[in-house]
Amino acid sequence: MPEKLLTEMNYDEMSSLIDNFIDRSAQQSGEMPANSFFALLFANLAQRIKQTFEVEGRVVNGQLVLVQPSGLPADFYVQNNQIVIGEQRIVVKLRA
Amino acid sequence: MSNELQPHFLIASGFSKEHERALTLYLQDDRKLSTEQWRLLYEGINYLDQSEVEITGERFAFRQLYNRHIDQAFADEYLEQLIGLIEPDAHGTTLTAQYARKIAPTLEQQQLLLRNNPQSYLLFAYCVYWWQSFARGYAFEVEIKRDLEASKIIFAMHDVRSRAERYSQADLIVLDLLGDIKTSPYFLQESSNSPLANDFYITRLYEKGYTRTLVVFQKPSAWQKIGGRATVAGKLENVLALLPQPVKLEQAENVLIVVEYVTWKSLVQRVQHKRGGPNA
Numbered sequence: 001m002p003e004k005l006l007t008e009m010n011y012d013e014m015s016s017l018i019d020n021f022i023d024r025s026a027q028q029s030g031e032m033p034a035n036s037f038f039a040l041l042f043a044n045l046a047q048r049i050k051q052t053f054e055v056e057g058r059v060v061n062g063q064l065v066l067v068q069p070s071g072l073p074a075d076f077y078v079q080n081n082q083i084v085i086g087e088q089r090i091v092v093k094l095r096a
Numbered sequence: 097m098s099n100e101l102q103p104h105f106l107i108a109s110g111f112s113k114e115h116e117r118a119l120t121l122y123l124q125d126d127r128k129l130s131t132e133q134w135r136l137l138y139e140g141i142n143y144l145d146q147s148e149v150e151i152t153g154e155r156f157a158f159r160q161l162y163n164r165h166i167d168q169a170f171a172d173e174y175l176e177q178l179i180g181l182i183e184p185d186a187h188g189t190t191l192t193a194q195y196a197r198k199i200a201p202t203l204e205q206q207q208l209l210l211r212n213n214p215q216s217y218l219l220f221a222y223c224v225y226w227w228q229s230f231a232r233g234y235a236f237e238v239e240i241k242r243d244l245e246a247s248k249i250i251f252a253m254h255d256v257r258s259r260a261e262r263y264s265q266a267d268l269i270v271l272d273l274l275g276d277i278k279t280s281p282y283f284l285q286e287s288s289n290s291p292l293a294n295d296f297y298i299t300r301l302y303e304k305g306y307t308r309t310l311v312v313f314q315k316p317s318a319w320q321k322i323g324g325r326a327t328v329a330g331k332l333e334n335v336l337a338l339l340p341q342p343v344k345l346e347q348a349e350n351v352l353i354v355v356e357y358v359t360w361k362s363l364v365q366r367v368q369h370k371r372g373g374p375n376a
Contacts, residue, residue: 007214021123026193032280034301035332036131042347
């Protein structure tokens with residue numbers, strides 16, 4: 001644990017801490033340990049995504065045709081290039 | 097300078113001593129951070145994103161100040177120099193540090209880093225954090241781009257020199273799959289604000305007893321698309337130890353397949369070869 005927090009340091013202590021961080025990071029590439037990385041990644045996913053549906057699509061005569069996946073809730077549906085979720089509609093447009 | 101002209105720092109109320117402790121420890125030695133401290137670090141940085149500085153009656157978010165005084169001043173020049181390096185990942189860290197050393201004088205010149213105002217140290221640390229994340233991330237991305245080219249993999253990639261393209265959802269497209277290339281801390285900071293939108297992600301991790309490892313983690317649909325087959329079930333603690341076998345990580349309803357970068361490349365090459373790509 002650090003003895004002093006950043007805002008408890010005087011200017012020279014803080015400056016020295018950050019200078020050393022910059023010097024040290026010039027020798028490193030800044031990775032995370034795998035277990036912490038995946039633990040936090042899954043925690044983020046669990047917080048944000050309650051359910052995932054994958055929608056597949058094909059281009060037919062230059063038009064995007066999305067395929068309705070099975071198991072969608074009643075207020076979700078997919079039609080041609082549109083995904084409707086409740087009162088929201090997503091229109092997917094292809095660009096050349 | 098009179099007091100009314102001194103900037104007034106408004107740190108978001110959610111930013112606690114524990115967040116500051118994690119930030120201080122990160123600056124001292126990031127290899128000492130526990131998983132919980134990493135979480136606090138990302139949360140703390142998100143609170144600092146919302147923090148503001150009031151200057152002569154006008155408020156500016158930390159993010160705005162970073163964009164104006166650091167990103168807009170240094171990012172394009174840094175990326176041009178980075179692309180010119182023979183080994184961007186190896187020498188990019190030195191280049192990153194050269195620019196990071198410009199942050200303190202820049203903030204001091206703008207009266208945003210003040211000897212007598214410890215809250216201004218938080219803005220300085222925030223700017224250094226984001227600069228290091230940004231710069232290391234792009235050094236890694238440029239290195240991967242060169243490796244994919246050398247491996248004759250067919251891919252489309254955004255141009256990092258274009259500010260607009262840097263904000264695109266995906267960094268690259270391979271076999272119609274959307275992918276991202278990021279250092280692990282940068283990736284996790286970003287993912288704390290937005291869901292896992294792309295099909296696959298290239299990053300670098302380490303585990304005790306193992307040197308750092310380039311990995312690709314992907315959704316099961318992306319794994320199937322590159323012809324991936326059997327996997328072994330992994331736990332958070334042993335992912336890297338199980339490699340080079342493809343590892344399936346599952347928590348709640350979220351599933352990710354983790355493979356070594358070289359394994360992923362060889363599978364992509366095989367699919368592209370079958371389709372008559374440049375490896376044929």
